[in-house]
Amino acid sequence: MSQTVHCPTCRTPVSWNTRSPWRPFCSERCKLIDLGAWINEDNRIPGVDLPDDSLDRITPWEDPANDS
Numbered sequence: 001m002s003q004t005v006h007c008p009t010c011r012t013p014v015s016w017n018t019r020s021p022w023r024p025f026c027s028e029r030c031k032l033i034d035l036g037a038w039i040n041e042d043n044r045i046p047g048v049d050l051p052d053d054s055l056d057r058i059t060p061w062e063d064p065a066n067d068s
């Protein structure tokens with residue numbers, strides 16, 4: 001028996017099991033989109049922008065403070 005949820009970003013049905021590592025999102029892409037939207041809405045961090053075509057080559061959580 002498996003439970004299905006809907007991706008908060010694109011509403012794709014996602015099986016709630018270990019084969020869906022990004023649940024409740026359908027993919028890492030949707031997870032990043034949702035996180036980006038949340039950051040933009042609540043914190044307004046300059047420079048945090050995730051256009052669709054950048055998600056494939058994004059480096060996960062690299063600290064911009066190290067770039068000095």
Ligand SMILES: [Zn+2]
Pocket residue numbers: 007008009010011012025026027030
């Ligand atoms: Zn999705």
